[in-house]
Amino acid sequence: MGITTTDGGGAYLTVRPAPTYTGAMRCDHFDAGNCRSCSLLPQPYERQLAGKVEAVAATVSPIPGADEITWLAPASSPEKGFRTSAKLVVGGSRRRPTLGILGPDRRGVDLPGCPIQHPAINRATPGLKRFIRALDLTPYDVPTKRGELKNILVTVGAEERLMIRFVLRTRERVSDIRSALPLLRDLVPAAHVVTANIHPTHEAIVEGPDEIILTRARTLPLAVEGLELGPRSFAQTNAHVAATLYEQASAWASRPFCDGRMPESLWDLYCGVGGFALAAARAGFPRVTGVEVSSGAISSAISAARHAGLSRGAATFIAEDATAWARAQPPKDIPDVIVVNPPRRGIGTELATYLNECAAPRVIYSSCNPASLATDLAAMPSLRPVEGRIFDMFPHTTHVETAVLMSRIKD
Numbered sequence: 001m002g003i004t005t006t007d008g009g010g011a012y013l014t015v016r017p018a019p020t021y022t023g024a025m026r027c028d029h030f031d032a033g034n035c036r037s038c039s040l041l042p043q044p045y046e047r048q049l050a051g052k053v054e055a056v057a058a059t060v061s062p063i064p065g066a067d068e069i070t071w072l073a074p075a076s077s078p079e080k081g082f083r084t085s086a087k088l089v090v091g092g093s094r095r096r097p098t099l100g101i102l103g104p105d106r107r108g109v110d111l112p113g114c115p116i117q118h119p120a121i122n123r124a125t126p127g128l129k130r131f132i133r134a135l136d137l138t139p140y141d142v143p144t145k146r147g148e149l150k151n152i153l154v155t156v157g158a159e160e161r162l163m164i165r166f167v168l169r170t171r172e173r174v175s176d177i178r179s180a181l182p183l184l185r186d187l188v189p190a191a192h193v194v195t196a197n198i199h200p201t202h203e204a205i206v207e208g209p210d211e212i213i214l215t216r217a218r219t220l221p222l223a224v225e226g227l228e229l230g231p232r233s234f235a236q237t238n239a240h241v242a243a244t245l246y247e248q249a250s251a252w253a254s255r256p257f258c259d260g261r262m263p264e265s266l267w268d269l270y271c272g273v274g275g276f277a278l279a280a281a282r283a284g285f286p287r288v289t290g291v292e293v294s295s296g297a298i299s300s301a302i303s304a305a306r307h308a309g310l311s312r313g314a315a316t317f318i319a320e321d322a323t324a325w326a327r328a329q330p331p332k333d334i335p336d337v338i339v340v341n342p343p344r345r346g347i348g349t350e351l352a353t354y355l356n357e358c359a360a361p362r363v364i365y366s367s368c369n370p371a372s373l374a375t376d377l378a379a380m381p382s383l384r385p386v387e388g389r390i391f392d393m394f395p396h397t398t399h400v401e402t403a404v405l406m407s408r409i410k411d
Contacts (some may be wrong), residue, residue, distance in 0.1 A: 025079045025396070029111050035101055038116065038396035045395065049074045052390050052400045059370040060404075063377045065384050069404070072389040075244040079395055083117045084156040085237040087206055088125070090132070090139040090149045097132040097139055099125050099152065106142040116396065120160040120190060127187030128152055128164075134183060135176055140169055145202050148173055153197070153207065155229060156239070157220040161192035165231055167199050167207050174198075178214045193217045195231045207232070219300050225278050228304045233297035234272045236401075238393040245391045245403060246279035249364050252387070252405045253280050253337045257361060263336035267291065267360075269322040269351070274301030274315075276339045276366070278308065281315050288315050289335070291326070295319040323351040326358075337362045346372030352379035363406040368393075370402055377404070384409050 025045075029035040040048050053074055060066045091108010092098035100111030113122050132139070132149065140147035151167040164184075166177060174196045177184075185191050194215045199208030211231045219228040222235065224243045229235045236242035256262050264286045268277035271290030278301070281288045292298055298319040305315040318325060322340075327350075338360045340347050346369065347355075355363055356379065363383055367373035377385060383406040391401040 025115060027115050029114065034103075034109050035111055035114075037101065040398065041396045045076070045079055048395065049076060049390075049392060052392065052398075055398075056370045056388070056390055056400060056402050060374045060377060060385070060388075063374060063385065064381065066377075069385050070387045072248075072387060075241055075248070075389060075391040077238055077241045077392045077395045080115050081118050082238050082240060082395065083114075083121070084239045085235060086114075086117050086121050086154050088128075088152045088154060090151060091141075092139055094136050094138050095133060097129050097137075099128060102142065108139065118156045118160075120156045120162060121154050124154060124162060124164070124188045124190065127184075130187050131180070131184050135173070135180055137173060142202075150199055151206060155220060155235065157192065157229065158223045159221075160190055161220060162188065162190045163193040163195075163220040163229065163231065164188065164191050165195045165197050165207070165211075167197045169198075169200055171196075171198055171212075174212055174214075181214060191215075193220050193231065197231070219303060222273075225275055225282065226304050226308050227273050227275055227278065228300045228307075229273055230296040230300045233294060233300050236275075236393060241391050241393050241401070242275065245366065245401065246275050248389055248391075249276050249339060249366065249403060250279040250283040252364055252403075253285065253339065253362070254283055257336075263362065265289075265335035266337040266339065267326065267335045268339045268341070269326060269347075270341045270343070271297075271301065271317065271322075272341065273297050274304060274317060276341060276364075277301070277315060277317070278304060278310075280337075280339075281305070281310055282308065286314065287335075290315075290317040291320055291322045292317070293319065293321050323348070323354070326351065327354050331359065334359045336360065337364065339364045339366065341366040342372075344369040344372060346376045348376075349379060352376045356380040356382045359408075361408045363408075364403060365406065366401065366403045368399070368401050370400065373402060373404070377406075380406070382409055383407065 088099040098108040098110035100109045103109040137149045138147045140150040153165040155163040196212040197207045198210040266288045268290040271292045274290045277288040277290040301317040387405040393401045
């Protein structure tokens, strides 16, 4: 509750008491009540991690064999500067733009120097504001459904180079942004890939269906596993923890089987830009195959594989629906290991049934939603969960990434 007081001039203000911190990181925006996205911020970080482990274990506890899962130590994150990908909501006016989040009134809240964002993003925001002013770009106003510039999406890559995506309502200002690229590079020297994304509808989604690449560079090299990111491809928002996730999955995948045989083939379903597959290939897997519905993500994965010196026989990437593709493969081509990394909704009944019935001896499931993970595990009784680990992609929030190693139960 707040305390009602006056400002000395008769206007009434609500003063929120400062939160009681037991954690190490402080945030002026959180203290002021301007942003509460990091809802766990007052808790000590170790307590946050422990709570996430407890919550995930409780969610999957009804699954047969869940009490026998060995939970490895959680993969922690730096408490500050960990977010390598950010959606900056554009608000304010053409002369005084804001970059941050939407407030309760559905208008922009400025969050300069957000402590969880990578320093390269925070260094870029003053230049981006100057760019908006120089081009006289009108921020989109959600309540009135007027304006042009909705969001700026920024991703940090290798050597702190940036992908900057301007999310616009129409194509009217695309040519102006293209012509002003030299100015943008003066204001934000780290700009590497610049695009215009066209999002014409008034919907609560981040981006639209059309992407116009404005620079010669079309992909952003990432600091993780030599990956490359295209404008509409998914990448984890915490590069430090993502690297640990890929390493863990690669270590699980590479374990010898009980008979001493080494695994030789791996499928990475919902592969995105190929993180799991490329990590396994770098660890020595002879054959990896990644499947992802996004052709742009597959192009990025292929490029990264070639830059890593991997032949087409060693690393194959296919732009198809992962479930349909897997079900169409002949039994003789079933791999030793299958990795699945689905969106929040999970893999669904069809793919879960396939994994439950196919002959792959080992499955690794990476999930951003413990509830859908539990549902999918319950649909695969032929696979026994052996080990699990949480990966804290989103410190100070309740969100958590979980990976589970499963082995097929022999008849």
